[in-house]
Amino acid sequence: MREIAVTGKTRVCGVIGDPIEHTMSPVMQNAAFREAELDYIYTAFRVPAQGLKAAIDGMRALSIRGLNITIPHKVAVMPLLDKLDPLAERIGAVNTILNEEGTLTGYNTDAIGFRRAMVDKGTDPAGKNVLVIGAGGAARAIAFALAEDRASITILNRQEEFEWAEGIATRISDSYEVPVFAAVLNRQNLERFVPLSDIIVNATSLGMTPNSRATPVPADLICSGQLVFDIVYNPYETRLLREAKANGAKTLDGLEMLVWQGALAFQLWTGQSAPVDVMRQAAIKVLSREK
Numbered sequence: 001m002r003e004i005a006v007t008g009k010t011r012v013c014g015v016i017g018d019p020i021e022h023t024m025s026p027v028m029q030n031a032a033f034r035e036a037e038l039d040y041i042y043t044a045f046r047v048p049a050q051g052l053k054a055a056i057d058g059m060r061a062l063s064i065r066g067l068n069i070t071i072p073h074k075v076a077v078m079p080l081l082d083k084l085d086p087l088a089e090r091i092g093a094v095n096t097i098l099n100e101e102g103t104l105t106g107y108n109t110d111a112i113g114f115r116r117a118m119v120d121k122g123t124d125p126a127g128k129n130v131l132v133i134g135a136g137g138a139a140r141a142i143a144f145a146l147a148e149d150r151a152s153i154t155i156l157n158r159q160e161e162f163e164w165a166e167g168i169a170t171r172i173s174d175s176y177e178v179p180v181f182a183a184v185l186n187r188q189n190l191e192r193f194v195p196l197s198d199i200i201v202n203a204t205s206l207g208m209t210p211n212s213r214a215t216p217v218p219a220d221l222i223c224s225g226q227l228v229f230d231i232v233y234n235p236y237e238t239r240l241l242r243e244a245k246a247n248g249a250k251t252l253d254g255l256e257m258l259v260w261q262g263a264l265a266f267q268l269w270t271g272q273s274a275p276v277d278v279m280r281q282a283a284i285k286v287l288s289r290e291k
């Protein structure tokens with residue numbers, strides 16, 4: 001494996017969030033920089049909510065080329081930037097910043113990464129009925145990406161946060177002429193909407209390690225002909241994906257979205273296309289160690 005030689009000209013990128021210890025981004029990005037023989041390095045910074053402004057000032061002062069932004073900063077970072085990519089502005093969340101000579105622009109590569117993962121597997125969501133389970137940050141980006149692609153969207157979220165799901169639906173309907181419907185996540189609505197869906201997306205943290213026995217959709221509701229996309233990437237194969245495969249459905253795992261959102265950030269920072277396979281292998285190596 002090639003060494004990372006840090007020089008006086010090395011460009012610095014990183015990820016900020018809190019907590020941050022479990023991020024996969026340094027492994028993927030440093031593998032990509034090495035593969036492309038770029039004089040770049042990527043590291044993780046734990047930044048609590050009250051330290052966000054100082055961190056963004058620091059990005060300017062230290063000429064940090066790029067940052068990924070994760071929980072809890074994706075919304076709060078927006079007013080601290082100079083420019084916003086139109087999709088990030090519509091979504092209302094930023095996960096990637098590009099620093100061009102002190103001008104900071106915010107992007108949302110979660111949304112584009114989700115879409116690229118689907119397209120890469122030969123699925124076009126245009127005109128399809130898509131069920132999105134969850135209404136958190138990732139679900140919101142995904143719902144906007146699907147609306148850009150003219151899918152018909154249903155969002156299911158658990159009772160406590162139902163108004164939030166309705167808010168996303170209203171905002172999407174205001175920006176795009178696509179049908180969007182929000183309802184409560186319960187057995188009755190799953191029985192109603194899962195059979196009507198061409199694509200089912202789990203955008204909740206249900207099924208994520210250490211609660212890997214949980215699943216958002218009862219196995220008996222999934223059938224062949226459907227595509228089940230679980231954006232949870234740890235474990236690599238979730239219970240939802242195992243059960244969907246057993247029922248003959250097509251599946252897409254969260255690692256694909258993770259890799260593509262990282263690949264798109266790499267492209268913004270370096271101007272080069274990303275070595276996607278190298279990034280995927282680097283992430284798989286870590287995830288299989290964590291099993």
Ligand code: NAP
Pocket residue numbers: 071110133134135136137138139157158159160161185203204205206208231232233254255257258259261
């Ligand atoms: P978030 O903003 O905290 O949202 C979490 C979502 O999960 C909310 O809709 C929440 O519902 C729901 N949820 C949590 N526990 C639940 C339960 N027991 N029953 C039903 N719903 C439950 O987090 P996020 O950033 O959107 O991330 C969600 C998941 O996606 C995480 O597993 C994360 O690792 C993964 N993710 C993957 C990628 C990728 O590239 N593959 C990118 C981003 C995120 P309430 O709103 O009701 O709490």
